[in-house]
Amino acid sequence: xxxxxxxxxxxxxxxxxxxxxxxxxxxxxxxxxxxxxxxxxxxxxxxxxxxxxxxxxxxxxxxxxxxxxxxxxxxxxxxxxxxxxxxxxxxxxxxxxxxxxxxxxxxxxxxxxxxxxxxxxxxxxxxxxxxxxxxxxxxxxxxxxxxxxxxxxxxxxxxxxxxxxxxxxxxxxxxxxxxxxxxxxxxxxxxxxxxxxxxxxxxxxxxxxxxxxxxxxxxxxxxxxxxxxxxxxxxxxxxxxxxxxxxxxxxxxxxxxxxxxxxxxxxxxxxxxxxxxxxxxxxxxxxxxxxxxxxxxxxxxxxxxxxxxxxxxxxxxxxxxxxxxxxxxxxxxxxxxxxxxxxxxxxxxxxxxxxxxxxxxxxxxxxxxxxxxxxxxxxxxxxxxxxxxxxxxxxxxxxxxxxxxxxxxxxxxxxxxxxxxxxxxxxxxxxxxxxxxxxxxxxxxxxxxxxxxxxxxxxxxxxxxxxxxxxxxxxxxxxxxxxxxxxxxxxxxxxxxxxxxxxxxxxxxxxxxxxxxxxxxxxxxxxxxxxxxxxxxxxxxxxxxxxxxxxxxxxxxxxxxxxxxxxxxxxxxxxxxxxxxxxxxxxxxxxxxxxxxxxxxxxxxxxxxxxxxxxxxxxxxxxxxxxxxxxxxxxxxxxxxxxxxxxxxxxxxxxxxxxxxxxxxxxxxxxxxxxxxxxxxxxxxxxxxxxx
Numbered sequence: 103x104x105x106x107x108x109x110x111x112x113x114x115x116x117x118x119x120x121x122x123x124x125x126x127x128x129x130x131x132x133x134x135x136x137x138x139x140x141x142x143x144x145x146x147x148x149x150x151x152x153x154x155x156x157x158x159x160x161x162x163x164x165x166x167x168x169x170x171x172x173x174x175x176x177x178x179x180x181x182x183x184x185x186x187x188x189x190x191x192x193x194x195x196x197x198x199x200x201x202x203x204x205x206x207x208x209x210x211x212x213x214x215x216x217x218x219x220x221x222x223x224x225x226x227x228x229x230x231x232x233x234x235x236x237x238x239x240x241x242x243x244x245x246x247x248x249x250x251x252x253x254x255x256x257x258x259x260x261x262x263x264x265x266x267x268x269x270x271x272x273x274x275x276x277x278x279x280x281x282x283x284x285x286x287x288x289x290x291x292x293x294x295x296x297x298x299x300x301x302x303x304x305x306x307x308x309x310x311x312x313x314x315x316x317x318x319x320x321x322x323x324x325x326x327x328x329x330x331x332x333x334x335x336x337x338x339x340x341x342x343x344x345x346x347x348x349x350x351x352x353x354x355x356x357x358x359x360x361x362x363x364x365x366x367x368x369x370x371x372x373x374x375x376x377x378x379x380x381x382x383x384x385x386x387x388x389x390x391x392x393x394x395x396x397x398x399x400x401x402x403x404x405x406x407x408x409x410x411x412x413x414x415x416x417x418x419x420x421x422x423x424x425x426x427x428x429x430x431x432x433x434x435x436x437x438x439x440x441x442x443x444x445x446x447x448x449x450x451x452x453x454x455x456x457x458x459x460x461x462x463x464x465x466x467x468x469x470x471x472x473x474x475x476x477x478x479x480x481x482x483x484x485x486x487x488x489x490x491x492x493x494x495x496x497x498x499x500x501x502x503x504x505x506x507x508x509x510x511x512x513x514x515x516x517x518x519x520x521x522x523x524x525x526x527x528x529x530x531x532x533x534x535x536x537x538x539x540x541x542x543x544x545x546x547x548x549x550x551x552x553x554x555x556x557x558x559x560x561x562x563x564x565x566x567x568x569x570x571x572x573x574x575x576x577x578x579x580x581x582x583x584x585x586x587x588x589x590x591x592x593x594x595x596x597x598x599x600x601x602x603x604x605x606x607x608x609x610x611x612x613x614x615x616x617x618x619x620x621x622x623x624x625x626x627x628x629x630x631x632x633x634x635x636x637x638x639x640x641x642x643x644x645x646x647x648x649x650x651x652x653x654x655x656x657x658x659x660x661x662x663x664x665x666x667x668x669x670x671x672x673x674x675x676x677x678x679x680x681x682x683x684x685x686x687x688x689x690x691x692x693x694x695x696x697x698x699x700x701x702x703x704x705x706x707x708x709x710x711x712x713x714x715x716x717x718x719x720x721x722x723x724x725x726x727x728x729x730x731x732x733x734x735x736x737x738x739x740x741x742x743x744x745x746x747x748x749x750x751x752x753x754x755x756x757x758x759x760x761x762x763x764x765x766x767x768x769x770x771x772x773x774x775x776x777x778x779x780x781x782x783x784x785x786x787x788x789x790x791x792x793x794x
Contacts, residue, residue, distance in 0.1 A: 107328040111320050113137070114266045114313070116226065120238050120320060122328050130330065131243025135235040139223035141171075144235035146243045148333075149212040157391045159205055160212040163198040165190050165232050171222040172468040189467060191501045193229050196253075197236045199608050200282035200289040204248040208335050215239065222468045225268050230255045233282055238321045244330035248612065251289060252317035253282035256310040258298070263309045269469070279303075279605075281310035285318050287613020294509035297558075297601030300623040308616060343388055344396045351377050352400065359405050359584070362417040364447050364535045365488065367584075371401070402588045409569045409576050409585075416582055417446075424564070424580040424629050429544075429640035431552040438652045439553020441640070443545035445580070445633075447535035449486075452545030454553040456523040456652050458698045459688045476515060478527045480504035480542055486534040487583075503539040504529070507563075510543045510596035510604035511550070514557040521556060522655060522696065536582040537565030543596045543604075544637060551641050554648040561603060562633040563596030566622045570611065577622050579629040590614075595626035599634055653686065653698040656705050660693045664716040668695065675715060683708035714742050719776045719784050724791050729770045737766050739774050739786055747784030749774060754788050 110119035118137045126132035129145040136142075153160075167190060168183060169176045176182060186194070197217060205213075215236050219228045233253035240247040257267035257275035264271065272278050279293035288311055295303065351374040358370035378397050382388065408414050413421055425446030434440035439454035463474040480503045484491030507529065515525065527549060529542035540563030547561040567581035568591035578585055586592055590611045596604040607619075648654070660668060668689055669676050679687050685699035685708035695712060699705045719725070719742060727741030736750040754765045766772060766788075774786040 109320050109324045131239040133238045138226035140226035141221035142235045144217040144239040146215050146239040148245050152210040156210045163194050163215045165194040165217045167219045167468050171219045177466050195502050197233050200251045203610050206335050209246050241321050241325045242329045246333050246335045250321040252314035254310040254314040255280050256306045265313045279306050281307050289609045289613050291607040293605045295602050296513045340396050350381050359416050405588045406569045422579045422625050424632050427636040429637050431641045438649045439549045441545045441548035443541050448541050449533035450541040450545040451530045452549040453528050454549040455526045458686045461524040475524045478504050478508040480529045482531045486531045506539050507542040511546050513603040514561050516556050540565050551644040554645040556644045559598035562630050564626050564629040566593040566626050577625050593622050653700050655698045658695050660716050662693045679711045717742050721776050724775045727774050729766050747786040749786045
């Protein structure tokens with residue numbers, strides 16, 4: 103019934119197997135990958151016909167983690183996997199980025215890659231495995247995929263590179279780097295580092311590439327036995343069409359791509375587009391998509407030739423020159439920290455907010471419920487590029503750019519024990535013409551310093567580009583949007599003056615050499631140092647004082663036996679403290695209580711209420727209390743917030759009392775003195791308190 107083909111190798115100390123022919127046989131390509139007890143299913147399916155009106159490659163990649171993979175039921179009211187989590191979205195992007203460039207430009211069929219984790223052993227991280235499984239599914243599908251690709255994760259522990267470190271080992275690593283590519287070249291890099299040098303980062307990429315080559319061989323062996331017939335992709339000759347377009351608008355486009363101002367340049371390109379549209383009005387020889395493609399090809403030729411031959415860029419800069427930068431801090435009066443970072447026509451307003459552990463991000467994954475004390479949220483409204491667009495949920499691009507900036511900044515943050523605040527950064531992009539994610543990194547660093555967060559060193563980021571034709575290439579610093587769209591590489595590097603904290607690389611061609619990567623890293627360092635100098639004009643180091651609007655924290659220690667008392671039944675006591683005092687109160691399992699409030703008076707009130715709950719009554723000491731119950735033989739008084747004591751009828755007043763209710767009533771506020779204990783019960787006296 104099944105025609106099963108299975109291949110396996112030993113990889114990083116465990117058996118890696120890829121199998122096809124048993125599951126999801128109606129997909130164009132389907133595999134089951136297993137490494138340890140982590141198992142992934144990946145499928146690839148493409149529409150049999152292309153949409154003639156599609157002017158891009160409609161590839162969709164969806165990665166999903168099934169909770170049953172870890173023997174869990176999803177939390178919350180809705181007990182099934184719902185919309186993708188941030189982690190699932192990021193891994194979907196991780197898969198997409200190395201496989202997308204390996205489809206021919208002429209292929210416009212709708213294509214979908216679905217990759218699902220069905221077993222997770224908490225040791226073998228599924229992110230890299232998802233890339234491998236997706237590549238294998240495409241490689242046997244018959245689709246015109248010019249792979250295979252593979253991926254690996256690299257750690258740096260005790261100055262030694264480690265292949266595919268476990269999540270536990272990554273905590274002790276100075277580096278977490280994912281690299282993907284083909285046999286010949288690297289296509290994608292994603293990393294977070296603790297200030298490593300350019301040489302170390304390059305060596306890490308080389309290490310990762312060398313160690314995934316056996317996996318590529320494994321996929322090739324599988325494809326040799328199980329691959330379906332290759333799809334034919336028609337290649338048309340558009341030289342005549344392109345020549346006709348060139349004769350009509352080349353001069354206008356050359357002039358447009360010499361215009362430094364983006365809006366004016368866009369207007370001139372739009373004028374050229376209208377001219378071409380009129381030129382072919384009524385001509386049915388070519389479709390609108392074909393005409394548009396060749397116009398874009400002409401634009402690409404003009405920009406790339408000018409850069410390669412004349413070493414001249416669209417805005418007149420040198421290849422390694424960064425645009426003009428203006429930095430400001432403190433632009434939002436009530437924010438705990440804020441900045442405005444403007445680089446050319448890219449601009450970000452960035453705000454830092456400091457909170458307590460109550461504000462930590464809580465999220466559920468296959469590893470269980472987790473918390474994060476640092477959040478970075480990136481927003482890209484349509485007005486930032488002068489467009490009208492839908493404003494709704496957070497898109498994949500916004501999540502990806504936010505995570506890239508998060509990785510760049512995270513390594514510079516102080517440890518929780520040194521700075522116990524929860525930190526949230528929001529970057530709102532107000533203008534964009536190239537690398538708003540790196541503007542976010544720079545703005546975030548300044549906003550943190552303005553907020554008084556003691557970061558290790560200022561962090562800056564820069565986006566590098568590449569124009570490559572044959573063996574000839576030019577690396578561009580601080581790329582414009584047009585240089586990104588018409589170029590071959592998006593290479594983002596962030597770090598301090600001393601080292602790299604994050605590196606991300608995406609390639610639009612079939613990979614780049616390590617020579618190009620080394621050149622890009624060297625040039626990026628120069629640009630990063632230039633940007634840091636401009637940032638220092640606005641703020642050089644973290645402010646010594648927090649904003650007056652930042653909640654201050656005070657810590658007190660209570661006995662572990664008193665934790666339940668402070669919390670109260672169902673959290674009643676701690677809720678009352680928060681409501682009455684206005685402070686935020688957190689208590690951990692060790693009895694450490696953190697009280698947060700913007701002013702000292704509020705914090706003092708909360709601390710007083712906590713102390714009254716845990717304070718032990720002392721003989722001879724006078725306390726304020728409330729009469730809570732009247733009996734024939736005396737009155738019970740509540741004091742210290744939780745403690746009841748008995749005032750015997752003989753201790754109510756200096757004179758003889760016939761009836762308790764003649765002296766006190768329930769609800770009366772009274773001063774009482776502790777006069778002793780009787781089998782653990784507290785004996786109180788109003789009479790003694792009056793005489794003291």
